[in-house]
Amino acid sequence: MMAQDPDTSSTERLIAALSADVPPIPPRFIGRRIALGIAGGGVVSIGLVFALFGMRPDFPQAMFGFSFWMKWAYTLSLGLIAVAATVRLARPEGGSLRMLWPLALPILLLAALAIEEMIRTPMRDWLSMWLGGSWNRCPWRVLLLAVPIFLGLLWSFRKLAPTNLRAAGAAAGLAAGAWAATIYCLHCDEFAAVFVLTWYSLGILLATGLGALLGPRVLRW
Amino acid sequence: MRHSEAELRAWMTAGLDGDAAAHAALLRALVPLLRGFFRRRMRGDEDIEDLVQETLIAIHTKRGTYDRDRPFTAWLYAVARYRLIDHLRRRRVSVPIEEVEAILITEGFEEAVTSRLDIERLLSGLSGKQARAIRDTHLEGLSVAEAAEGARIGQSDVKVSVHRGLKALAARLRGHE
Numbered sequence: 468m469m470a471q472d473p474d475t476s477s478t479e480r481l482i483a484a485l486s487a488d489v490p491p492i493p494p495r496f497i498g499r500r501i502a503l504g505i506a507g508g509g510v511v512s513i514g515l516v517f518a519l520f521g522m523r524p525d526f527p528q529a530m531f532g533f534s535f536w537m538k539w540a541y542t543l544s545l546g547l548i549a550v551a552a553t554v555r556l557a558r559p560e561g562g563s564l565r566m567l568w569p570l571a572l573p574i575l576l577l578a579a580l581a582i583e584e585m586i587r588t589p590m591r592d593w594l595s596m597w598l599g600g601s602w603n604r605c606p607w608r609v610l611l612l613a614v615p616i617f618l619g620l621l622w623s624f625r626k627l628a629p630t631n632l633r634a635a636g637a638a639a640g641l642a643a644g645a646w647a648a649t650i651y652c653l654h655c656d657e658f659a660a661v662f663v664l665t666w667y668s669l670g671i672l673l674a675t676g677l678g679a680l681l682g683p684r685v686l687r688w
Numbered sequence: 689m690r691h692s693e694a695e696l697r698a699w700m701t702a703g704l705d706g707d708a709a710a711h712a713a714l715l716r717a718l719v720p721l722l723r724g725f726f727r728r729r730m731r732g733d734e735d736i737e738d739l740v741q742e743t744l745i746a747i748h749t750k751r752g753t754y755d756r757d758r759p760f761t762a763w764l765y766a767v768a769r770y771r772l773i774d775h776l777r778r779r780r781v782s783v784p785i786e787e788v789e790a791i792l793i794t795e796g797f798e799e800a801v802t803s804r805l806d807i808e809r810l811l812s813g814l815s816g817k818q819a820r821a822i823r824d825t826h827l828e829g830l831s832v833a834e835a836a837e838g839a840r841i842g843q844s845d846v847k848v849s850v851h852r853g854l855k856a857l858a859a860r861l862r863g864h865e
Binding site: 474475477478479481482483485486487489490491492494496497500557558559560561626627628630687688 | 703704705706707708709711712715716719737740741744745746748749750751752753755756758762763766767769770774788
């Protein structure tokens with residue numbers, strides 16, 4: 468047998484050490500891991516809503532109303548599309564943010580609803596409909612609630628392998644923002660489509676931007 | 689020796705199911721592959737074994753991100769490419785690294801050529817410009833700038849010729865299989 472140089476034998480030792488610990492990996496590992504991270508962060512965010520803002524007093528009745536489900540349909544569909552993109556960007560082969568184009572569908576649907584609502588409303592009420600009672604708080608609260616979910620996703624990413632860190636950060640921020648907005652609906656009693664379209668989306672956009680900004684630093688491996 | 693995609697993939701999926709021996713066989717088979725990959729893309733030799741080891745660790749710790757239904761080599765080279773870029777970034781060296789698709793074509797090309805085909809005969813099927821661009825940059829080891837100067841054409845022309853030529857060759861090699 469040929470004498471081995473020290474590099475080669477240290478590589479061989481490394482392989483032996485790595486092969487000593489080979490736990491089985493369940494199928495759809497990335498999706499599970501991301502779902503778990505979002506759920507863990509989401510529990511904290513729900514706790515924050517109860518502690519800081521309180522549940523909307525009319526919650527049981529609101530569950531039967533149109534505006535509650537309009538808001539949830541919007542934020543949930545953004546959340547699902549964002550999770551799909553995050554899963555894809557968590558693989559080393561990656562993907563691009565172009566896979567976020569289905570976001571156009573819920574946004575356009577909500578915009579159509581907003582226009583329809585404005586046509587039915589006298590013009591003098593447009594401003595109060597647009598600003599609601601909480602326009603200046605809503606985006607910041609969504610951003611705040613997105614923080615625990617984003618941290619949960621960072622935990623998920625410790626075992627994942629994004630290679631386009633900025634895009635992966637943006638997708639994770641978008642997912643965190645959309646799920647935070649979904650949770651914020653437990654408190655928020657705004658009902659106008661144009662309010663949701665503007666201020667919810669702004670909060671989600673802030674979370675996305677923050678994710679894109681932090682991605683290259685916090686997602687490195 | 690070179691292992692086929694099917695072989696590597698079988699070891700990888702067995703490893704994902706918890707088979708430690710298959711996992712070790714996979715990592716061992718990847719060592720020469722990774723050495724070749726990094727050697728072709730780095731100047732000095734001294735960092736290559738470090739990079740190979742870092743990549744083996746990444747393959748081990750991030751193996752959950754491999755999807756059993758997708759090609760294994762694409763995943764492998766994506767991990768290796770990321771390790772290389774990260775390594776160069778830490779050294780504050782800026783070197784353009786090709787996209788994964790281009791890597792797959794080049795690596796597949798070299799594999800096919802070294803194993804069973806005569807390079808000159810293959811290149812003779814291409815246009816003169818493409819053949820020269822590939823010979824200069826991939827066989828003679830010239831940089832794109834040097835190749836462009838030698839052939840008295842633009843750098844982007846060299847890159848395009850290499851890309852198109854490799855793609856044509858890859859298509860032909862696949863046709864031969």
